[in-house]
Amino acid sequence: MSHVMGQYLGSKERFQVVSGGSEVTIQFQSDPDDSSFILSQGFLIHYREVEPNDTCPTLPQIDFGWISSSHSSPVRGSVLTYQCQPGYDISGSDIITCQWDLSWSSSPPTCVKVQQCPDPGEVVNGARSVRPEAGFAVGTVVRFSCNQGYQLEGPSQISCHGRDTGTPKWSDRSPKCVCESF
Known part of the structure; x- marks a missing residue:
């Protein structure tokens, strides 16, 4: 059974029928007492098919x-x-x-x-100090030291540098603490 969307009577003009589906059936019943029926003018229907909108708005591309x-x-x-x-x-x-x-x-x-370098990691058999202490932002300096009986192989400090393209980068590789030879 069809759903009745509305009933329209008399000489009322410009009513609108909107359907959420793909089909609309419009039924007419003539009133023999209507003067337009007697003059054999019948019905005049104006309609326009509207393309259904079943898409979300298009979103713009994002920078980078x-x-x-x-x-x-x-x-x-x-x-x-x-x-x-x-x-x-x-x-x-x-x-x-x-x-x-x-x-x-x-x-x-x-x-x-990205405004940070990746964590350079801890040094085995040693320690590191980070300035400033929060994160590894561009400009951060990490200093390395070794435990007693070990010596530093590599730089004693590295710093985080920004680059025009790509992620920030450390100035050098992290050092290692190697056993001192006697």
Whole structure:
């Protein structure tokens, strides 16, 4: 059985019928007392087919990154995965979904330039001191020392340097503490 969306009577003009499906059936019943029926004018119907919108809004590309999609167009349930170029970290959700209400599950993320060097690691049979103590941001200096009976092989300190492209980099490799020979 069909769902009745509305009943329209008289000479009322410009009513609108909207359907959420792909088909609409419009039924007419003539009123023999209507003067237009007597003059054999019948019915005049104007209609326009509107393409259904079943996609989420298109999202822009992100600077210093790219988008991979599970579908060729952003339909309900499709998943966008964001990734950043080397030297950049993602800020925000890297996966967003086109929801049933045709909105995105979150805003697109951004790619932010990495401003830290990776942890250079601890030195076996020795110690390290980091200045400043929080993280390994560009400008950080790490000093190394060895336990008694061991000597440093390599630099006694390294520093984190920023680069125009790619991630920041240490000035040298971390040293090793090797057993002193007698």
